[in-house]
Amino acid sequence: MSEFRLTQISDTHLARSRPTLIANFEAVAEHIDATRPDLVLNSGDVAFDGPNSRSDLEFAKSMHAALPVDCRYLPGNHDIGDNPTAVGTPPTEPATEENCDAFRATVGEDRWCFEAAGWRFIGLNSLIMNTGLDGEAEQFDWLASQLGNVNGEPVALFLHKPLFLNLPDDAELAETAIRYIPQPARARLIEMLSALDWRLVGSGHVHQRRDFTFGRVRHIWAPSVGFMIPDHMQDVIGIKETGIVEYRFRPDSFEVRHVRAEGQVDISLDALLAEMAAD
Numbered sequence: 001m002s003e004f005r006l007t008q009i010s011d012t013h014l015a016r017s018r019p020t021l022i023a024n025f026e027a028v029a030e031h032i033d034a035t036r037p038d039l040v041l042n043s044g045d046v047a048f049d050g051p052n053s054r055s056d057l058e059f060a061k062s063m064h065a066a067l068p069v070d071c072r073y074l075p076g077n078h079d080i081g082d083n084p085t086a087v088g089t090p091p092t093e094p095a096t097e098e099n100c101d102a103f104r105a106t107v108g109e110d111r112w113c114f115e116a117a118g119w120r121f122i123g124l125n126s127l128i129m130n131t132g133l134d135g136e137a138e139q140f141d142w143l144a145s146q147l148g149n150v151n152g153e154p155v156a157l158f159l160h161k162p163l164f165l166n167l168p169d170d171a172e173l174a175e176t177a178i179r180y181i182p183q184p185a186r187a188r189l190i191e192m193l194s195a196l197d198w199r200l201v202g203s204g205h206v207h208q209r210r211d212f213t214f215g216r217v218r219h220i221w222a223p224s225v226g227f228m229i230p231d232h233m234q235d236v237i238g239i240k241e242t243g244i245v246e247y248r249f250r251p252d253s254f255e256v257r258h259v260r261a262e263g264q265v266d267i268s269l270d271a272l273l274a275e276m277a278a279d
């Protein structure tokens with residue numbers, strides 16, 4: 001395969017009881033049907049409330065299973081719980097091995113590695129990082145063995161959380177540490193990837209679209225398929241809108257297109273919370 005087309009969707013937050021989020025997903029599903037990429041990746045927060053509702057995970061999976069192309073997934077904090085940071089208050093809903101098991105059983109693998117168009121694609125469970133759970137060490141061991149098999153191909157990494165705001169060694173702040181890959185896992189991950197021809201990291205989680213390059217690595221933040229977080233709850237870093245990201249990989253090169261599916265609507269979390277309160 002000399003070309004590989006990947007569509008990254010993220011933060012779909014799907015539940016049977018959330019029709020506005022379903023409508024945005026359906027707009028994206030029509031776009032996917034029309035464009036037929038080789039793979040759809042949902043980079044996490046697939047479900048509305050995975051840790052407390054297995055049926056949200058099941059419903060989200062059923063929506064993806066109806067797409068006419070193959071899908072891969074990564075877990076988000078709303079799928080399996082969140083990870084602790086060195087500086088912030090502990091998450092009210094921490095990631096657990098049980099939640100990871102539920103995600104794998106219901107949605108799909110929470111980490112993966114594959115080759116296409118002369119590239120090596122790696123997806124990691126970012127919520128297990130910094131938890132001290134057995135799964136964290138196991139994933140780093142697995143990553144080391146996978147990276148040992150890379151034969152000089154360029155590497156694309158995907159995670160739910162972005163690696164950092166602007167710099168790899170940005171200080172972690174109590175209010176925002178939960179937004180990025182926590183230390184010390186972040187430094188370890190960057191060191192492991194930097195030994196290779198690492199060119200891209202794609203993430204979700206922030207519900208803002210962003211595209212910047214640091215050193216040799218392009219950082220793509222996919223917006224949410226479903227909704228944006230208003231300014232009174234979250235600072236503006238990139239672009240607050242709903243949308244998706246399309247990638248086209250060829251041996252030794254790639255292109256990124258920042259796209260909105262026709263019919264996708266910018267829904268604010270304020271509107272979503274009002275809708276939920278009225279239920």
Ligand SMILES: [Fe+2]
Pocket residue numbers: 011013044045076078205206207224
């Ligand atoms: Fe999200």
Ligand SMILES: [Fe+2]
Pocket residue numbers: 044045076077078160204205206
């Ligand atoms: Fe998230």
